[in-house]
Amino acid sequence: MHRSSLTLLAALLASACTTSSIQVGHRVVFDAGEKLGGCAVGDLSPDAGKEIAVVASSGALRVIGEEGGQWSAVEVGRASGEMIQVAVGNVWPGVGADELVAVGMASGDEDSGGEGAVFVAGYDPQQGRYRMRPVFTDRALVHAVAVADLDPDHPGAEALVGGFSLDLNLLRFAPGGAPTAEKIGTTPAPAKGMVPFKSGVAVACNDGSLVLVERGPGGWTTRVPFRAPAGLARLATRGDLILAAADDGGLWLIDGERGKLLHDEELKLRGAVLADFDPGSQGLEAITAGYGGDVTLLRDKGTTPWQGERLYRSRAGLHHLAMGELMAGAEGPELVTVGYAGEVVVIFRRD
Numbered sequence: 001m002h003r004s005s006l007t008l009l010a011a012l013l014a015s016a017c018t019t020s021s022i023q024v025g026h027r028v029v030f031d032a033g034e035k036l037g038g039c040a041v042g043d044l045s046p047d048a049g050k051e052i053a054v055v056a057s058s059g060a061l062r063v064i065g066e067e068g069g070q071w072s073a074v075e076v077g078r079a080s081g082e083m084i085q086v087a088v089g090n091v092w093p094g095v096g097a098d099e100l101v102a103v104g105m106a107s108g109d110e111d112s113g114g115e116g117a118v119f120v121a122g123y124d125p126q127q128g129r130y131r132m133r134p135v136f137t138d139r140a141l142v143h144a145v146a147v148a149d150l151d152p153d154h155p156g157a158e159a160l161v162g163g164f165s166l167d168l169n170l171l172r173f174a175p176g177g178a179p180t181a182e183k184i185g186t187t188p189a190p191a192k193g194m195v196p197f198k199s200g201v202a203v204a205c206n207d208g209s210l211v212l213v214e215r216g217p218g219g220w221t222t223r224v225p226f227r228a229p230a231g232l233a234r235l236a237t238r239g240d241l242i243l244a245a246a247d248d249g250g251l252w253l254i255d256g257e258r259g260k261l262l263h264d265e266e267l268k269l270r271g272a273v274l275a276d277f278d279p280g281s282q283g284l285e286a287i288t289a290g291y292g293g294d295v296t297l298l299r300d301k302g303t304t305p306w307q308g309e310r311l312y313r314s315r316a317g318l319h320h321l322a323m324g325e326l327m328a329g330a331e332g333p334e335l336v337t338v339g340y341a342g343e344v345v346v347i348f349r350r351d
Helices: 005-014
Strands: 024-031 036-042 051-056 060-067 070-078 083-089 099-105 116-124 129-138 142-148 158-163 167-172 180-186 191-197 200-205 209-216 219-227 232-238 241-246 250-255 258-264 273-275 285-289 294-299 307-313 318-324 334-339 343-349
Touching (some): 036 099, 036 334, 060 099, 083 142, 158 191, 180 219, 219 250, 232 273, 250 285, 273 318
Parallel strands (some): 070 129
Antiparallel strands (some): 024 343, 051 060, 083 099, 116 129, 158 167, 209 219, 250 258, 273 285, 285 294
């Protein structure tokens, strides 16, 4: 008899015999002095470990990394308008490291109207520096991006972008040439966030729709298996599960067509991570952040909402949350959060 992955997850987490309260620390590794819209973790330099990519309201694209216990930041390019979100992946085959794909406005800020734009920056080993270039322009703000190997017939990874034009455009890249764009579908409302999901992409829309973009024998399809009562903005996935942060402060765990409200805040949520961050607590935890300034870890103890523990509080609203192995000598993975304070904050376990 089929049992849903939500039921299996609940049974697994409820079987934990102890309640763990982890010790965490945080470090501000960079202060941009301006609103930071998004962050991502990837191997952006071939000569170092994983770094943090961040995008800013000024259009600045930056890469931040640690070496020998010291953090440094480099501006790898400056877009012509405000950049909202960023994803990383190997979209330029043969370069040897990941690239960052930033989305936002072609000019002005996100409220100014006009065209949206996509920029790609990557490290060029022949020139010994990062280079950036514009790769796509849309009719309106591009607010969401996901990078994954979505086309197995094409080398490297591809980027799916969407936003306020409602179009879903798949960008394929070549090392020395201009990328090609293919419209593969539309969303029922503006796309606010995306993540790779199975062999396709999950899209969060501001009418509450969760859109699954999938490729079948007849081509690309879109479907809406779940709709929340408020707009969705950020997503995370693990196996068959999707974690969705919403505009009304709700955090949803979605399995197929069913959703469970794990957590609720007064202000908008803008972070979603679904991972085993606490090794002392069996199973996965959900982690979120939002306009209230808190980064909150949630554990399933057999009740709803899930049990929450604040890991960090910012002096201003938070706009994104990511996770990755960043700090040499620390027990990873670490969390990264950015927002209106302009600070890039790394949260780490003190084991």
